[in-house]
Amino acid sequence: MFKILKTRLQNSLLTLLLLTIFVGLTTVGWTPSSMAALPAGNAITDGRALLRYALPINNKPVRVLQGSLEDISSQLRANRRWSAVSKDISKASRVLDNPVKLLESVTPENQAQAQTLIEQLKSGITSIQELSDAKDKFAVLDKREQLLTLVGDLEQLMVKGFPFEVPVEYSNLPQLKGRATIAIKTNRGDLTLVVDGYSAPVTAGNFVDLVQRGFYNGLEFTRSEESYVLQTGDPAGKDVGFIDPKTGKYRGIPLEVLVEGDKKPTYGITLEDAGRYTDMPVLPFSAFGALALARPETDVNGGSSQVFFFLFEPELTPAGRNLLDGRYAVFGYLTAGKDILDELKAGDKIESAKVVQGIENLIPPNAA
Numbered sequence: 001m002f003k004i005l006k007t008r009l010q011n012s013l014l015t016l017l018l019l020t021i022f023v024g025l026t027t028v029g030w031t032p033s034s035m036a037a038l039p040a041g042n043a044i045t046d047g048r049a050l051l052r053y054a055l056p057i058n059n060k061p062v063r064v065l066q067g068s069l070e071d072i073s074s075q076l077r078a079n080r081r082w083s084a085v086s087k088d089i090s091k092a093s094r095v096l097d098n099p100v101k102l103l104e105s106v107t108p109e110n111q112a113q114a115q116t117l118i119e120q121l122k123s124g125i126t127s128i129q130e131l132s133d134a135k136d137k138f139a140v141l142d143k144r145e146q147l148l149t150l151v152g153d154l155e156q157l158m159v160k161g162f163p164f165e166v167p168v169e170y171s172n173l174p175q176l177k178g179r180a181t182i183a184i185k186t187n188r189g190d191l192t193l194v195v196d197g198y199s200a201p202v203t204a205g206n207f208v209d210l211v212q213r214g215f216y217n218g219l220e221f222t223r224s225e226e227s228y229v230l231q232t233g234d235p236a237g238k239d240v241g242f243i244d245p246k247t248g249k250y251r252g253i254p255l256e257v258l259v260e261g262d263k264k265p266t267y268g269i270t271l272e273d274a275g276r277y278t279d280m281p282v283l284p285f286s287a288f289g290a291l292a293l294a295r296p297e298t299d300v301n302g303g304s305s306q307v308f309f310f311l312f313e314p315e316l317t318p319a320g321r322n323l324l325d326g327r328y329a330v331f332g333y334l335t336a337g338k339d340i341l342d343e344l345k346a347g348d349k350i351e352s353a354k355v356v357q358g359i360e361n362l363i364p365p366n367a368a
Contacts, residue, residue, distance in 0.1 A: 045312065046070075047194075047287040047333025051179075052152045054282045056163040056198050059105040059155075061095045065121075066151050068092040072144045076137055085132050085140065092147075093125050105158040117154045121147060159198075164264035166201050170254065172365050174209035175201045180358030181335075182211055185351045189340035193291055195332035197361060199258040199282045200265065203293050203303075203331040206253050208355055208362050210242060210305055216353040224346040227313035231294055232350060233306035241304025253293060255300040256329045258282045268301055271326025285324040288312040289334025289341055292324075309334065309341060 044050050049070055053063075068091040075084040095102070099118045106114040128143040162177045176197030184191040195204040210216065216233065223231040234240060242251045258265040259279045271279055285292070290310040295303035310324070334341055355362075 043284070043286040044070075045287050047289055048148070048152070048335055050283065050287055051194055051196060051333055051335075052148070052155060054196055054199050055152075055155050055159055057105060057155055057158040059102065059158055061098070061101040062105070062151065062155055062158065065092050065095040065102075066148065066155070068095075069144055069148050069151065073141060076141065080135070080137060082132060082135055086129070089125060089129050089132060093122075093129075096122050096125060102154070106154075107157070107160060110157040114154055114157050117150050117157075121150050121154070124150065162201075163198060167267060170202050170267075173202050173206060173251070173253065174365055175205035175363045176208050176358075176361050177201060177363055178358060178361030180204070180208050180361060181356050182208070182332075182353060183356045184216075184337075184353045186340065186344060187349050187351060188343050189337060191337035191340055192335050193289075193332050194335050195291065196283060200256050200329055200331040202267075203253055203256045203329045205362060206242075206251070206304075207291075207293075207307065207331065208359070209364075211353045211355055212359070212362070214353075215242060215305060216350050219350050221344055221346055221348050221350075223308075224344065225311075227311050229308045230311060230341065230344055231306060231308040233294070233304075235305065241306065251304050252301055253303045255295070255303070256331075257326055259326075270300060272323075276326065279326070281325050281330065283330040283333075285310050285322055285328075285330060286312065287333055288338060290330050291332040291334070292328045292330045295328070303329070311342070 044053065052066055068088040071088050072085050075081045075088065078084075096118060099115070102118060103111060103114055124143060124147045128140060128147065131139045131143055166175055176195065178197050180195050180197070182193040182195060184193065195207055197204040210233075215235070219232055219235065221230055221232045222234045223229065235242070239250070243249065244251050254267045255270065256265045256267055257271060258281060259271065259276065260282055266274060266276075271277070271281075283290070288311060290312070292308055292310060293303040294306040294308050295301075310330075
């Protein structure tokens with residue numbers, strides 16, 4: 001079904017629109033809807049960039065710095081527009097020339113570390129300008145990635161506590177008050193994920209808790225659809241989710257979506273049902289390797305242990321406007337192992353999953 005749909009979508013954007021309006025194909029059971037709509041604008045398709053933008057900070061200069069560096073790859077894709085790349089580098093350099101504005105948002109205990117990062121960024125900007133002058137595309141892209149990692153580290157130092165209170169009715173569920181990095185070893189190779197509790201504390205907390213329990217170790221990927229999804233988390237036996245050994249009950253996780261501009265997530269209702277048709281989640285389905293919680297089609301609060309990776313392909317699921325956004329909760333992104341994820345199929349296996357960073361951000365149930 002998906003191969004046929006993919007071929008038709010490649011014929012024309014008009015076909016895509018008509019399929020979206022009139023066909024409305026869906027899959028059955030624990031997989032997300034396959035409907036998609038035309039994109040709105042240039043969506044961000046890099047999971048690492050989405051994670052940087054999702055940090056709860058309010059410092060315009062650092063966002064200008066990040067945006068300038070992010071834009072370099074777009075300019076290089078557009079017939080290597082080196083003059084535009086130089087403008088991006090100059091804009092970034094001007095931000096770094098006024099470090100006081102950047103440091104204003106950094107807490108006192110992190111000032112020294114932030115100053116070191118700024119000095120490293122200044123040195124890196126000089127290097128990337130030299131590489132740009134030499135028109136060395138691949139070296140520029142490598143240096144850009146290094147600089148954006150430093151920018152992300154600087155932005156992390158600007159986060160001041162957890163940005164909102166999770167509703168008390170979810171205190172019986174684990175919560176992630178920050179971020180965590182997960183290393184997954186599969187029979188085909190290794191994956192690295194970053195899950196974002198700032199945007200989805202309950203969904204991310206549930207996943208990190210299950211990883212800590214060793215729940216995913218040895219589980220197979222149970223469903224794969226080319227250029228669409230790869231799903232796992234279905235335990236052996238009749239159960240379709242995690243049964244809490246303390247209560248003997250199924251742990252259900254509410255649908256949790258933080259919308260751009262909102263101060264806290266929306267719980268227990270899709271954005272469509274809430275009448276928010278054009279609102280965009282902070283963590284959208286616009287990047288290959290977006291990690292989301294699977295759920296029964298008819299129960300928005302029925303997710304548990306089953307999760308799926310979104311295998312983004314522009315012709316099938318255009319970035320920026322697709323009907324997965326707001327219907328399913330993204331809670332993280334793949335940050336390393338893209339080639340491995342692309343190879344994984346149903347029947348492949350997770351050998352181990354471990355929290356390698358951020359476990360201190362996990363708040364156990366009833367202590368949240």
